[in-house]
Structure formats: structure tokens, C-alpha cells
Amino acid sequence: MSREVDALKEAGNNEQPRLKRRNKSMRENLNETVITKRYKVSEDQSDAEVDDKKKKKVSKVLSKPVVSGSSGSKKKKKVSGKVKVSNGLKWVTVGDTKKPMKLVNGKLVEPRMCHQCQRRDREGEVVSCQKYRGLTHEDIAKACPVCMDICNCKACIRLFKKSWANVERKLSPKEEAEFSKHMLKYLLPILKHIHIEQENEKEVESAIQGLSEVEIKDAKCPQDERMYCDNCRTSIVDFHRSCSNCSFDLCLTCCREIRDGSLPGGEEVYKERFINRGKAYMHAEEPACKKGTARTRAKLTECVKSSDMNHEPADSLEGHVRLKSEWKLMDNNSIRCASCGSGHMVLKRVLPKNWVSNLEGRAEKIVVEFNLFNDPVPPTQKCSCCNSVGSAKAGNNNFRKASLRDDCKDNNLHCPQSKDIQDGDLEHFQKHWIRGEPVIVLNVLELKPSNFSWEPEVMSRSLREKSTSKTMKGSGHLEVTAVNCMDWCEVEVKIVDFFRCYMEGLMHHNMWPKMHKLKDWPPSDMFEERLPRHFTEFVSSLPLKDYTCPKFGFLNIATKLPPKSLKPDMGPKTYIAYGHAQELIRGDSVTKLHCDMSDAINVLVNVREVSVDGAQLKEIEKAKKRHMAQDQKEMEEFLKGGNQSSSTEISVLNNNRKGKECNVFVPDNCSSNSAGALWDIFRREDVPKLQEYLRKHCREFRHLYCSRVEQVSHPIHDQRFYLTLEHKKKLKEEYGIEPWTFVQDRGEAVFIPTGCPHQVRNLKSCTKVAVDFVSPENVREYMRLVKKMTLHAVKKAVDFVEKLSK
Structure with a gap:
């Protein structure tokens, strides 16, 4: 052979x-x-x-x-x-x-x-x-x-490279000068406040040392490190107090509050522990442990207890921990450290001597020279496109009705087309933005033909990655941590399964829709690395890049920090979640009521509708009736259990409430093909009444494990509440306030001013991408957080105007 x-x-x-x-x-x-x-x-x-x-x-x-x-x-x-x-x-x-x-x-x-x-x-x-x-x-x-440069295969998406130069908008020297003056008009008052705060602290230090002039020590803080207050976690820009014994730092605002008697963290604060009563309780069903023999019931009870202990909530709240800071103010107004209990808080500085005062003098000179304060834009100035009662003029399609407030001039929201803003409609936007109104920009994604990259199939393929090396075999980015909107606990799911249910839907054992959501995934620091094409496409399609561009926005104060300094996380952040058109009340795919600490723009990049058959709809209605009966029973038991004094403050939600019922605005386009998310944004001036309502009716809301909210630390920042349609009606009945309510369609960008509490409910499976920014008009709303940004923004504006004037 x-x-x-x-x-x-x-x-x-x-x-x-x-x-x-x-x-x-x-x-x-x-x-x-x-x-x-x-x-x-x-x-x-x-x-x-x-x-x-x-x-x-x-x-x-x-x-x-x-x-x-x-x-x-x-x-x-x-x-x-x-x-x-x-x-x-x-x-x-x-x-x-x-x-x-x-x-x-x-x-x-x-x-x-x-x-x-x-x-x-x-x-x-x-x-x-x-x-x-x-x-x-x-x-x-x-x-x-x-x-066409839109191929969405994994190789093309990962290898996609595009320079930031294609995203940056080149400004002429005249435009930069006008923008610099615009910033100075809003930032100079903040700079003056910082200077006054520092001078007052120097006087306190002079009294403590018994000297007319004091020499302030320099603090060692490298540029690539961020110094922040250990009490309130805000950035420290210049003057602060540091413990002589340990490394505890305190900002000037906290020092002032200690001397005024409002000790930060000094109040008795409780973190509520929510009890996990099992899945049967969440769905208002009879527990399995009540059926069968005594021995079977005992075994099932043990199983439920053990499984409940291992179920980790998304925010991992501790149980009834009593936090009380031990700040002590001495007779000479010096502060004893609450961290070590023995050291004293010593005044220190980060910037060179007289740096702030010299900058203020230069800025005031420019303001006087160009008469920047002679023609300010008053916040109450009425836009020319509205009539005397605040409704849009006839034939104006750039407005969207969003509320039914009586005798108000802001029931309509400004909704320009993206191409109009790109063509220079900046001043019109600023007239609404300075009044603290949200703005909806239409057809943002139509400017780019490569929108197929946001499809769930492409996202799944782009983010899923398996290691092929022998040492890391079987590892890689195959799973992700999602939040179950029923009990608000974290669950591990495979990426491919998550996006499959994004398109096809997911149900509990009783056919109740199961809602999962991913928040800030992939993380902001990995977004550009793992999704370079998505990153470039998103930033390129952003409207008003002078405000929103996270790297080159001239009017974005967050971009003014020194190159080597540690930058805050401004995004982009991705929010991917399932949705359901009908309001479920329990287990809805929602972002609960909260308030961002900066301005934000949120773009809806993908919508996918999940069909629901008649059999499932019938089961949903049956479950809703069980939920209502459970709510009624628990409220009656609460009132009978020695809480009769609260009966005037607590009411049971039902459809048969007596008395006058106020109407709130309900959008009529919730069922359109492009509709994705339902937004409620409250006005800044309505925040005190909103907080009072939530404290009064907190037991009518559910949070972890569908347990009732027993106590409230901060109604908005706790992020435990979502106001349903019935709650919004009752809020208007009792306090006369109503949010702006509108539906966000695919390709629309929502501008949210800082200080405006808002909540979102997904009507369909949605993918949203958001970027934070800091605008000069709203700096006063978060002055405590952006003092460092303000100083560097003023310095850059002054330098440019002075250079142009020479």
C-alpha cells in the first residue's frame, strides 16, 4: 500500500x-x-x-x-x-x-x-x-x-474609528467672545458669592487666633486628584477646613451650617428595612405555605425565609441604622472634628493667595466695559411665539401641550425641529431654558442615516464578548446585572436573553408582565471603548452641541476644568428597559421620581413594541383586582392598629373618591408606533408642595419587595415614589400643582433643567442615552456642586475677552 x-x-x-x-x-x-x-x-x-x-x-x-x-x-x-x-x-x-x-x-x-x-x-x-x-x-x-458606513456587523462596529474633530463645532472669534460674555453674565454673581464666603471664613479664623491678619496654610492637592467634603461629598474648590489630627475635610458651607446649629448629618436619620414577604405577597396571591398538611406548610415557610434572605435589593438598604454626627462647636467658634473626636478643623486653601479676588476684579471690569447687566433676560419674559395666556399661536407647530394648569403661561413646551436648532435657533431655546422649562427637540436621529446600530440585535451582538484565551476560557462579557421592577432586586441575566425578552417580552408565573431594566450599562467609562460607533453617532446627533457636547461644548461649564484635573462623570449613560403600554401600578418599568444634580439631555434611540394577547390581558385585569383588594385590606388594618389619628391624612386609592376631581393632562399619542416613554416633569417652584404630598401619603406607595413605604428621609432624593395617574389627580386636588406630561417618541431629545423633579414610565421596550451638562443659566440651582467649575469657566472667559480686546 x-x-x-x-x-x-x-x-x-x-x-x-x-x-x-x-x-x-x-x-x-x-x-x-x-x-x-x-x-x-x-x-x-x-x-x-x-x-x-x-x-x-x-x-x-x-x-x-x-x-x-x-x-x-x-x-x-x-x-x-x-x-x-x-x-x-x-x-x-x-x-x-x-x-x-x-x-x-x-x-x-x-x-x-x-x-x-x-x-x-x-x-x-x-x-x-x-x-x-x-x-x-x-x-x-x-x-x-x-x-454607506452603516454596517453593523461586530467587526465593523468594534473597528469603527472616527476623530473627535468631526464632532467639534468650530466657533469664530466673534462667537467665542459672545459666548464668553454670556457666561460672565450668569457666573459673576456666583464668583462674588464664593469670594464673600471666603472673606467671612477669614474673619472667623482671625477671631479664633486673635489676630487681625491670618496666614492661611496651603493644602496639598495634586491636579489629578479630586478634593471633596467628607460630610456632604461636594467638591472643594479653594478654602476649606481640614482636621489637624486626621484627614477629614469640611467645606465652608458645612462649617457655616454647623455654626448656625443645623448640623449636617446631625439629625436622626433612619434607613428603612423592607421585609421580603415572598412572591405570593407581591402578586397578592395566597401563599403556598397555607395549603397542604402542617408539615408541608412548615417546610415551605422555611424555604421562603431562606430564599428571601438571599435576595439582594438593588439599593441594599440597611435596617434602622441610627446616624448622628458628633460635631462640637467650641466657645471661640472653632470646630472639633467629628471623625476622630480630638482634632480641630484648620482653615486651608488650594489656590494661590488672592486668586479669587483678582479674578473677580478682572471679570467686573469686562462686565462694566460691555454693559452686560444693563439688558438682562428676565426669567419671566414671555416668549414671542406664545400669546397672553401662554398657549401657542395659531399655525405654530413647534409647541406641545403638556399640562392643564389654570392661569399659567407655561402649559405648552417648546418643541423645535432638530434642523431648526442646527441652523441657529439658539436664542429662542435660551428664552425657554432660562425659565426652567423642559425643551423637546424633534427628529434628532433623522440627521444621521446610521440609526440601525441601536437595534436590540445589534446592541446584543456588540456588547457580548467571549474570551478565547486558554487562561480566560469561558469568561468575558456574557452576563449583565439587571433590576427587576417588581421587587427592585438585582438579577443576573445573559445578554442574549435580556435582548431577546426586550423584543419578545417576559412574564411572571401568573402572566403578569416582568420588567427588567439596565441602568448605565455599559458604564460611561467603557461606552466609547466598547461601542465607538454608537458613541460617535450619538455625540454627532446631539442638538445644541455648544451646551451638550461632553468634550467641546463652549457653554458647558463642565468642560472648563483644567486638562489634568479629575473630571466628573457626565456620560453618555445608557438606559435599556422593557415596557408596557398599560399602567400596571405594581411592577411598572419606571424611573422613579428623582432630581438630577445637573442639566441633562435624554435621547430615545430605539423603541420595540411587545405584543400582548387577549388571554394575558384578562390575567392582568384579574391581578389588578387582587392588588386593589390587598391595598384596601392593609390600609384598613393600619387604621385599626392604633393609627386613628392618621386617618385624616391617609386615604385609600380607589376609583370612587368623593368630592371634586381635578383633571390632569393625559397625552393622546401614547399608542402611536413611535411612542416610547411617558414623562412627568415638575416645576421648581412646585417642589415644596410635592414633598409635602409625598410625606403625607407615603404609605400609599410601595418600594422594595412591594412593601409599603413607612418612613421618608427625603421624598425626592430617596427615589422611592412613582406617581400614577390617580396620584397625580389627587395631587392637583389637594395642592393645585401638576407636572408637564408628554410622550417621548423615537428620535426625540428631552432637555431636563436641573432642580426639576421628574419620573419616566416606558410604554414599550426602550433604549435611551443621556448626557449631563452644566449650563450657565442654571448654575444657581446647583451652586454648591459647581464652584470649582465656575471659577475655571470665569477665568477662561475673562482670558479670552481680554485677549480679544487687546
């Missing part, structure tokens, strides 16, 4: 030159076959026309080489001199390589390969692809997704 093999090898070597000549001839004949097959000569065609078409076709064939790569089918080698056929393809040896060939009308033709799925067995020149549902057959015929 071995002799025969050796003989074959020798024969093969001798025949090699002849085989090469034959293969070359085969390739020439093959190209001629392809041309002949596709262009049959008709009787009325001349030889010149045929030759011309052949030449054109030859150039086309030669200019479209097949991309190398693995095909969708496994390659089959020759067996006993024969060729194996797989998926209609024959693997033929051409030269030193094997190529797949397709048999068409008895002729072998080299097929073209799909760039996306790497398959070669597709029929026709152009094949519609399910991964680009928005592209028509004609669109792909004109240019493929790779040529």
Missing part, C-alpha cells in the same frame, strides 16, 4: 507543471463562461455592442474580488478524487487555493459572499437582509451597508 502512495506522490510531482498550466487555462475559460452566461448575443446586436458589453462586464468581475473568510458552510475536502457538494457550492482547486464554485445552468460560477453573515449560497445580485430592516431592495442595490 505504501508503494502505491509513493508512486502517486511521484506522479503528482511530475504532473505539477502541467496542472498549473491547466489551472491557468481553467481560470481563463471560467471568466469567459461567466461573461457568456450573463450576456447572450441577440440577433439584432452588433459585434461591437457585444464586445463593448463584454469589456464592461470583465472590468466589473475583476473589480469585485471575493472577500476571504470562512463561509457559512464547512469546507469539504476531496475524497477519492471527487468533490463534495455543500449548500449548492463545489470546492474546486484553483492554483494553490480552493475556491467555492456555484453550478448555474451547467456552468461553474464563483459566487459572491455576504459581508454580514459570510455566506455564499444566496441567490441573485442583491438580497434583502433582515439585519437592515429600514433599507429597501433599491437602497442596497445603490450602495451596500459597508459603502
Whole structure:
């Protein structure tokens, strides 16, 4: 046998030159076959026309080489001199390589390969692809997704590189000067406040030391480190007090509050522990431990207790921990450290001596020179596009009704088109923004054709990653931590399963919709690295980049920090969650009532509707009735258990409330194809009444494990409340306030001013991307947080105007 093999090898070597000549001839004949097959000569065609078409076709064939790569089918080698056929393809040896060939009308033709799925067995020149549902057959015929720069295969998305220079908007010197003056008009009062605060603290230090002039010690703080108050966690910009014994730092605002008697953290604060009563309680069902024999019930009770102990809530609240700071103010107004209990708080500074006072003098000189305060924009100034009662003028489509407040001029929200803002409608935006009104920008995503990247299938493929190394085999980014909106506990789910349920839906055991949400995933520091194309597309499509661009926004105060300083996390942040059109009240996919510490823009980039059949709708209605009966029973038991004095303050939510019922605005486009999320944004001036309502009715709300909220530390910052439609009606009845309520459609960007509490409920599965920014108009609302940004922003504005004036 071995002799025969050796003989074959020798024969093969001798025949090699002849085989090469034959293969070359085969390739020439093959190209001629392809041309002949596709262009049959008709009787009325001349030889010149045929030759011309052949030449054109030859150039086309030669200019479209097949991309190398693995095909969708496994390659089959020759067996006993024969060729194996797989998926209609024959693997033929051409030269030193094997190529797949397709048999068409008895002729072998080299097929073209799909760039996306790497398959070669597709029929026709152009094949519609399910991964680009928005592209028509004609669109792909004109240019493929790779040529259009919108290919969403994993390789293209990961290798996508685009310079920040394509995102940055170049400003003329005149524009920069006007923007600098605009910032100084709003930031100079903050700078003066910082200077006055420092001078007052210097006087206190002089009294403590008994000297007329004091020398303030320098604090050691490298530029790449962030110094913050250990009590309130806000940044320290310059003057502060530091313990002489330990490393505890205290900002000037906290020092003032200690001397005034309002000790920060000095109140008795409780963190409530929520009891996990099991899944049966959450769904208002009869627990399984009440059925069967006594022994069975005992075993089931033990199982429920053990499983409840291992279920970790999303915010991991501790139980009734009493926190009381031991700040002590001495007779000479010095402060004893609450951390170590022995040291004294010593006044220190970060910036050079007189740095703030010198900057204030330079800024005031510019303000006087250009008369910046002679024509301020009053917050109550009425926009020219509204009439006397605050409703949009006839024929104006750039407004959206959002509330039914009586005798108010702000029931309508400004809704410009993205192209209008790009064309320079900045002043109109600023008139509404300075009054603390949200702004909705329409059709943000229409400016870019590459919006297919936000589809759930693409997101799943982009974010999922498995390690192929031997040491890290089986690891990688395959799972993610989600929050279950029923009990607000964290659950580990596979990325592919999460996005599959994003498209198809998920249910509890009793057909109640199961809502999962991902918050800030992937993390902001990994967003640009793992999703470079998504990052660039999002930043490029942002409206009003002078405010919103996280790196180059000239009017974004957060970009004014020194290059080496530690920057705050401003995003982009991704929020991916399921949704349900009908208000469930219990287990809704919501972002609970909260208030951001900076301005924000939130863009809805993807919406996917999940169908619900009639059988599930019937089960949902049955479950709602059980929930209402459980609410009624628990409230009656609470009032009977020695809480009769609270009966005037606590009311049971039902549909038969007596008395006058106020109407609140309900959008009529909740069921449209592009509708994604329902927003409620409250005005800043309504915050005190809103807080009072939540404290009064806190027991009507549920939080962890669907347990009732027993105590309230801060009604808004606790993030435990979501006001349903019934609660919004009752809020208006009792306190006369109402939020702006509107539906965010796909491709719309919502500007949320800082200081405005807001909540969101998903009507469908939604993907939102948000970026925080700090605008000059709203600096007063978060002055305590942005003192450092303010100083550096004023310095840059002063430097530029002075340079331009010389």
C-alpha cells in the first residue's frame, strides 16, 4: 500500500507543471463562461455592442474580488478524487487555493459572499437582509451597508474609528467672545458669592487666633486628584477646613451650617428595612405555605425565609441604622472634628493667595466695559411665539401641550425641529431654558442615516464578548446585572436573553408582565471603548452641541476644568428597559421620581413594541383586582392598629373618591408606533408642595419587595415614589400643582433643567442615552456642586475677552 502512495506522490510531482498550466487555462475559460452566461448575443446586436458589453462586464468581475473568510458552510475536502457538494457550492482547486464554485445552468460560477453573515449560497445580485430592516431592495442595490458606513456587523462596529474633530463645532472669534460674555453674565454673581464666603471664613479664623491678619496654610492637592467634603461629598474648590489630627475635610458651607446649629448629618436619620414577604405577597396571591398538611406548610415557610434572605435589593438598604454626627462647636467658634473626636478643623486653601479676588476684579471690569447687566433676560419674559395666556399661536407647530394648569403661561413646551436648532435657533431655546422649562427637540436621529446600530440585535451582538484565551476560557462579557421592577432586586441575566425578552417580552408565573431594566450599562467609562460607533453617532446627533457636547461644548461649564484635573462623570449613560403600554401600578418599568444634580439631555434611540394577547390581558385585569383588594385590606388594618389619628391624612386609592376631581393632562399619542416613554416633569417652584404630598401619603406607595413605604428621609432624593395617574389627580386636588406630561417618541431629545423633579414610565421596550451638562443659566440651582467649575469657566472667559480686546 505504501508503494502505491509513493508512486502517486511521484506522479503528482511530475504532473505539477502541467496542472498549473491547466489551472491557468481553467481560470481563463471560467471568466469567459461567466461573461457568456450573463450576456447572450441577440440577433439584432452588433459585434461591437457585444464586445463593448463584454469589456464592461470583465472590468466589473475583476473589480469585485471575493472577500476571504470562512463561509457559512464547512469546507469539504476531496475524497477519492471527487468533490463534495455543500449548500449548492463545489470546492474546486484553483492554483494553490480552493475556491467555492456555484453550478448555474451547467456552468461553474464563483459566487459572491455576504459581508454580514459570510455566506455564499444566496441567490441573485442583491438580497434583502433582515439585519437592515429600514433599507429597501433599491437602497442596497445603490450602495451596500459597508459603502454607506452603516454596517453593523461586530467587526465593523468594534473597528469603527472616527476623530473627535468631526464632532467639534468650530466657533469664530466673534462667537467665542459672545459666548464668553454670556457666561460672565450668569457666573459673576456666583464668583462674588464664593469670594464673600471666603472673606467671612477669614474673619472667623482671625477671631479664633486673635489676630487681625491670618496666614492661611496651603493644602496639598495634586491636579489629578479630586478634593471633596467628607460630610456632604461636594467638591472643594479653594478654602476649606481640614482636621489637624486626621484627614477629614469640611467645606465652608458645612462649617457655616454647623455654626448656625443645623448640623449636617446631625439629625436622626433612619434607613428603612423592607421585609421580603415572598412572591405570593407581591402578586397578592395566597401563599403556598397555607395549603397542604402542617408539615408541608412548615417546610415551605422555611424555604421562603431562606430564599428571601438571599435576595439582594438593588439599593441594599440597611435596617434602622441610627446616624448622628458628633460635631462640637467650641466657645471661640472653632470646630472639633467629628471623625476622630480630638482634632480641630484648620482653615486651608488650594489656590494661590488672592486668586479669587483678582479674578473677580478682572471679570467686573469686562462686565462694566460691555454693559452686560444693563439688558438682562428676565426669567419671566414671555416668549414671542406664545400669546397672553401662554398657549401657542395659531399655525405654530413647534409647541406641545403638556399640562392643564389654570392661569399659567407655561402649559405648552417648546418643541423645535432638530434642523431648526442646527441652523441657529439658539436664542429662542435660551428664552425657554432660562425659565426652567423642559425643551423637546424633534427628529434628532433623522440627521444621521446610521440609526440601525441601536437595534436590540445589534446592541446584543456588540456588547457580548467571549474570551478565547486558554487562561480566560469561558469568561468575558456574557452576563449583565439587571433590576427587576417588581421587587427592585438585582438579577443576573445573559445578554442574549435580556435582548431577546426586550423584543419578545417576559412574564411572571401568573402572566403578569416582568420588567427588567439596565441602568448605565455599559458604564460611561467603557461606552466609547466598547461601542465607538454608537458613541460617535450619538455625540454627532446631539442638538445644541455648544451646551451638550461632553468634550467641546463652549457653554458647558463642565468642560472648563483644567486638562489634568479629575473630571466628573457626565456620560453618555445608557438606559435599556422593557415596557408596557398599560399602567400596571405594581411592577411598572419606571424611573422613579428623582432630581438630577445637573442639566441633562435624554435621547430615545430605539423603541420595540411587545405584543400582548387577549388571554394575558384578562390575567392582568384579574391581578389588578387582587392588588386593589390587598391595598384596601392593609390600609384598613393600619387604621385599626392604633393609627386613628392618621386617618385624616391617609386615604385609600380607589376609583370612587368623593368630592371634586381635578383633571390632569393625559397625552393622546401614547399608542402611536413611535411612542416610547411617558414623562412627568415638575416645576421648581412646585417642589415644596410635592414633598409635602409625598410625606403625607407615603404609605400609599410601595418600594422594595412591594412593601409599603413607612418612613421618608427625603421624598425626592430617596427615589422611592412613582406617581400614577390617580396620584397625580389627587395631587392637583389637594395642592393645585401638576407636572408637564408628554410622550417621548423615537428620535426625540428631552432637555431636563436641573432642580426639576421628574419620573419616566416606558410604554414599550426602550433604549435611551443621556448626557449631563452644566449650563450657565442654571448654575444657581446647583451652586454648591459647581464652584470649582465656575471659577475655571470665569477665568477662561475673562482670558479670552481680554485677549480679544487687546
